[in-house]
Amino acid sequence: MKELSLNILDIAQNSVKARADTIKILLNETSETLTIEIIDNGCGMKKDFLECVSDPFTTTRTTRKVGLGIPLFKLAAQQTDGDLSISSRHEDEFPDSHGTELKAVFNKNHLDFTPLGDVISTVTVLIQGQPDIRWIYEHKTQKGTVSLDTEELKAVLGDVPLNTFEVIGWIGEYLKEQYSEIGY
Amino acid sequence: MKSLAELAAIKEKMQNKVVLREGSSDIRVVVGMATCGIAAGARPVLNAFVEAVNGLELSDKVTVTQTGCIGICQYEPVVEIFEAGKEKVTYIKMTPEKAKEIAEKHLKGGNVVGEYTISNI
Numbered sequence A: 001m002k003e004l005s006l007n008i009l010d011i012a013q014n015s016v017k018a019r020a021d022t023i024k025i026l027l028n029e030t031s032e033t034l035t036i037e038i039i040d041n042g043c044g045m046k047k048d049f050l051e052c053v054s055d056p057f058t059t060t061r062t063t064r065k066v067g068l069g070i071p072l073f074k075l076a077a078q079q080t081d082g083d084l085s086i087s088s089r090h091e092d093e094f095p096d097s098h099g100t101e102l103k104a105v106f107n108k109n110h111l112d113f114t115p116l117g118d119v120i121s122t123v124t125v126l127i128q129g130q131p132d133i134r135w136i137y138e139h140k141t142q143k144g145t146v147s148l149d150t151e152e153l154k155a156v157l158g159d160v161p162l163n164t165f166e167v168i169g170w171i172g173e174y175l176k177e178q179y180s181e182i183g184y
Numbered sequence B: 001m002k003s004l005a006e007l008a009a010i011k012e013k014m015q016n017k018v019v020l021r022e023g024s025s026d027i028r029v030v031v032g033m034a035t036c037g038i039a040a041g042a043r044p045v046l047n048a049f050v051e052a053v054n055g056l057e058l059s060d061k062v063t064v065t066q067t068g069c070i071g072i073c074q075y076e077p078v079v080e081i082f083e084a085g086k087e088k089v090t091y092i093k094m095t096p097e098k099a100k101e102i103a104e105k106h107l108k109g110g111n112v113v114g115e116y117t118i119s120n121i
Helices: A004-017 A047-051 A069-078 A119-129 A150-157 A165-182 B004-021 B035-040 B042-055 B096-108
Strands: A022-029 A033-040 A083-089 A099-107 A134-140 A145-149 B027-032 B062-067 B079-083 B089-091
Touching: A004 A022, A004 A033, A004 A069, A004 A099, A004 A119, A004 B035, A022 A119, A047 A083, A069 A083, A069 A099, A069 B035, A119 A134, A119 A165, A119 B042, A119 B062, A134 A150, A145 A150, A145 A165, A150 A165, A150 B004, A165 B004, A165 B042, B027 B035, B027 B042, B035 B042, B042 B062, B042 B096, B079 B096, B089 B096
Parallel strands: A022 A134, B027 B062
Antiparallel strands: A022 A033, A033 A099, A083 A099, A134 A145, B027 B079, B079 B089
């Protein structure tokens, strides 16, 4: 993956597949580190699956026997001397608080740090593909915070779908302006 | 700065169209968005289709959606086009430029762009 935003797009699909109705994508930057968290309230993973989920030979896909989403993201973190961790609560055991939290920490100044890239495009593509999910996006930087909650947009839009072309365009511009506002 | 008021204006404008659109999509453009597709460049391909469909004013009859791994990772980005009463068309090794061309020739003009399909390998 050439950009971490592509890993985010990929990993968030796992949350979609886990039937989450709320997915949070939280980015937090300091001068040294970038922390990416993807938090969902989907079905969660059982302990034995969670233990091997970073293994490329673990996958839920039926088309072949390797799954590289989490291993690639983990590698991207580890090559900057960072790391990736996952905690999960399966719905069978935690009927009221199930979900998965994935956290990856990157050292931004490391030579092998992959740039974040076009994260706005990742957010708009996720909303375009899954307009019924509540997407919460927040990017804290040293200069300020950029955020979006599709629930607020839905309150304005009523029965106009979030994935209407004009709305997706507006969301992209809205985020772009927030970033230029804080001078990111 | 973009405001929610502006979004409300979009809503007003769109509301009439939405009624028209429901259930009337004849063509479905499906972009593979699993790890393999994303790594190969599916994100800009999807955006190119979304923009082209709107630019060519095809939103009433074409919907652009996403799917997981289609199973032919070596040919990603892969795009499948489903049309009622017709055979599925699979386009492979897609780029935003090819997407634009396919939107014009296939989605608008009704002619499959043979050179980009899987049957042409």
